[in-house]
Every structure is written in structure tokens, then in C-alpha cells.
Amino acid sequence: MVENAEGTLMHAAVENQVEGIDGDCGGVCSCATCHVHIDPAWADKVGPATEAEEGMLELEDDVAPTSRLGCQVKLTPELDGVVVRVVGR
Numbered sequence: 849m850v851e852n853a854e855g856t857l858m859h860a861a862v863e864n865q866v867e868g869i870d871g872d873c874g875g876v877c878s879c880a881t882c883h884v885h886i887d888p889a890w891a892d893k894v895g896p897a898t899e900a901e902e903g904m905l906e907l908e909d910d911v912a913p914t915s916r917l918g919c920q921v922k923l924t925p926e927l928d929g930v931v932v933r934v935v936g937r
């Protein structure tokens with residue numbers, strides 16, 4: 849659990865040493881080391897992957913319908929409590 853998170857899912861995870869989220873590219877959608885599965889209950893609020901994310905996700909294993917790159921998910925008040933699963937590497 850990460851509290852008082854700001855920025856993106858990736859930044860919040862890296863700042864809180866969440867294992868499995870590396871953020872190697874610094875958040876510019878070019879590494880996929882921030883791949884997460886959004887809990888289906890939250891998928892509509894988080895929204896779908898962008899075209900650029902889908903391009904990166906094509907190279908990933910364990911892609912799910914709710915896959916997102918954490919660096920592309922901006923944390924907003926509406927996402928307070930969002931549940932995601934870190935995809936194992």
C-alpha cells in the first residue's frame with residue numbers, strides 16, 4: 849500500500865520501493881518496466897492504454913485487458929484507493 853501518492857503510478861511505486869516497478873526510462877513510455885494490471889473494478893476509472901502504451905505492451909509477457917504502463921497513469925483524486933497488481937518480471 850502506498851499512501852499520499854502523487855504524480856504517476858510509476859513514480860509513486862518507485863518512491864516507495866515497490867518491488868517489480870523499476871521505471872527505467874524515467875516515465876517516457878519506452879521501457880515497460882512499470883507494467884501493471886489495473887484491478888478490473890478500477891479499469892474504467894483509470895481508462896485504457898494509449899496507442900503508445902499498447903506498442904510497448906506488445907513486447908511484454910503477461911499482458912491483460914487491463915494492462916497499463918504505470919508511468920502513463922496520472923494519480924488523480926478520483927483514483928484514491930486504486931488497486932493494481934505488479935506484473936512479475
Ligand code: FES
Binds near residue numbers: 872875879881917920
Ligand atoms: Fe518506462 Fe513506464 S517507466 S515505460
